[in-house]
Amino acid sequence: xxxxxxxxxxxxxxxxxxxxxxxxxxxxxxxxxxxxxxxxxxxxxxxxxxxxxxxxxxxxxxxxxxxxxxxxxxxxxxxxxxxxxxxxxxxxxxxxxxxxxxxxxxxxxxxxxxxxxxxxxxxxxxxxxxxxxxxxxxxxxxxxxxxxxxxxxxxxxxxxxxxxxxxxxxxxxxxxxxxxxxxxxxxxxxxxxxxxxxxxxxxxxxxxxxxxxxxxxxxxxxxxxxxxxxxxxxxx
Amino acid sequence: xxxxxxxxxxxxxxxxxxxxxxxxxxxxxxxxxxxxxxxxxxxxxxxxxxxxxxxxxxxxxxxxxxxxxxxxxxxxxxxxxxxxxxxxxxxxxx
Numbered sequence: 001x002x003x004x005x006x007x008x009x010x011x012x013x014x015x016x017x018x019x020x021x022x023x024x025x026x027x028x029x030x031x032x033x034x035x036x037x038x039x040x041x042x043x044x045x046x047x048x049x050x051x052x053x054x055x056x057x058x059x060x061x062x063x064x065x066x067x068x069x070x071x072x073x074x075x076x077x078x079x080x081x082x083x084x085x086x087x088x089x090x091x092x093x094x095x096x097x098x099x100x101x102x103x104x105x106x107x108x109x110x111x112x113x114x115x116x117x118x119x120x121x122x123x124x125x126x127x128x129x130x131x132x133x134x135x136x137x138x139x140x141x142x143x144x145x146x147x148x149x150x151x152x153x154x155x156x157x158x159x160x161x162x163x164x165x166x167x168x169x170x171x172x173x174x175x176x177x178x179x180x181x182x183x184x185x186x187x188x189x190x191x192x193x194x195x196x197x198x199x200x201x202x203x204x205x206x207x208x209x210x211x212x213x214x215x216x217x218x219x220x221x222x223x224x225x226x227x228x229x230x231x232x233x234x235x236x
Numbered sequence: 237x238x239x240x241x242x243x244x245x246x247x248x249x250x251x252x253x254x255x256x257x258x259x260x261x262x263x264x265x266x267x268x269x270x271x272x273x274x275x276x277x278x279x280x281x282x283x284x285x286x287x288x289x290x291x292x293x294x295x296x297x298x299x300x301x302x303x304x305x306x307x308x309x310x311x312x313x314x315x316x317x318x319x320x321x322x323x324x325x326x327x328x329x330x
Contacts, residue, residue: 038286039257042293046250052239056297060309063294063316067323074327158240165293169316172290173323179283180328186279187272190265193282194258 003196004044004203005210006219007160008141009037009167010196012226018192028185031178034171035189036196041168043197044204048161051208055162058148061122062129062166066140067173069130080135086234089136090227096146097223100216103150117152125151130170141167142226145219156212156219164204246296253289257282291317 003010011033018029048054129143141163148159178184207215260282268275298313 035283035286038289039254042250042254042257042289046247046254049242049247049250052242055240056300057309060297060312060316064312064319067316067319071323071326169290169294169320172287173320173327175283176287176320176324177327179280179287184283186276186283187268189279189283190261190268190275194261194265197254197258 001199001203002222003037003040004047004164004200004205005207006141006203006215006222007044007048007145007163007207008222009033009171010040010200011037012142012222014192014196016229024185027183031175031184032188032192034175034178035184036193037171038168038175039193039197040200041164041166041171043201044207045161045165045168047201047204047208048157048164051157051161053155053157053161053208054165055154055158058117058122058152058154058158058162059165059169061119062126062144062162063169065123065126066130066133066144066166066170069127069132070134070140070170071130072127073131073134076131076135083234083236085135086230089132090231090234093142093223093227093230096150097220097227099150100146100156100220100223103216117154121152136230140170142223146223156215157208160207160215243296243300246293246300249296250293253285253292257285257289260285290320294320 002008002013011030014033014036015026015029018024018032019026024032045054125147126144129140129147132143133140144163144166145156145159148154148162149156154162175184260278264275264278264282267278294313294316297316298310301307301310301313
């Protein structure tokens with residue numbers, strides 16, 4: 001539900017839940033979460049699409065460059081100390097959360113018919129989102145949404161709707177690998193995917209109708225939660 | 237708030253995929269209680285359906301651009317499919 005409301009996959013809640021309550025190994029929880037994200041993306045993006053909150057000109061380059069960035073990130077992760085990066089990123093996320101709250105209401109947002117944001121700028125943002133999501137082990141949405149909202153000046157609703165569509169596509173490659181190497185626990189997929197999708201439907205239905213200000217506060221709260229979690233992981 | 241064009245084709249397609257996947261998953265849960273092996277295979281089928289859904293959704297997006305004579309983004313959407321396949325291969329190798 002949280003994932004659907006915010007245009008994220010739901011892994012931010014599901015993975016800690018599976019690892020702490022069900023004592024599931026991390027890689028199995030991530031595999032299950034990726035499979036559920038594919039379904040959640042379909043239901044969430046449909047709810048956002050009905051309200052005209054998905055921009056396919058944003059989705060297409062995001063899918064390409066976020067995937068490329070994730071490959072780059074998983075290759076560089078060996079050379080970068082993840083713990084320090086998590087601490088640095090926890091501060092960056094805290095700063096971004098407050099920037100989202102503080103963004104002026106009357107600041108002009110991108111409208112339909114405005115000039116396209118430009119492939120280069122979308123590509124750079126998506127690449128960074130992909131690299132950092134792989135380095136930090138978080139979904140791309142938590143980086144894509146604030147970047148698209150703050151840097152490309154899209155409405156936060158369109159940023160969430162487009163992210164909801166994108167994450168389902170980018171999760172596919174990982175799911176293929178987890179399915180082939182047997183990490184994905186197929187006897188658990190039924191209840192997990194049905195539960196996450198039902199929650200995603202309710203969350204995205206609410207999210208597509210919620211006021212921008214409410215969404216901004218909830219999103220900032222989710223970012224702060226993740227920042228604290230990352231900071232604690234970093235200092236452990 | 238900016239409102240982008242709603243493509244009924246993509247909406248319908250996604251709805252059909254979702255109903256199909258949910259039906260298979262519901263069967264997997266119900267039958268899985270009596271026969272774990274069949275439940276396992278139904279779960280496998282549901283995940284395969286979800287994986288196949290990604291390129292199908294992207295093809296629908298490319299048709300959306302084709303309808304609007306946007307050749308550049310139409311081609312880009314085909315690259316997305318290529319990237320999914322390449323990413324899966326690269327991740328499997330790594």
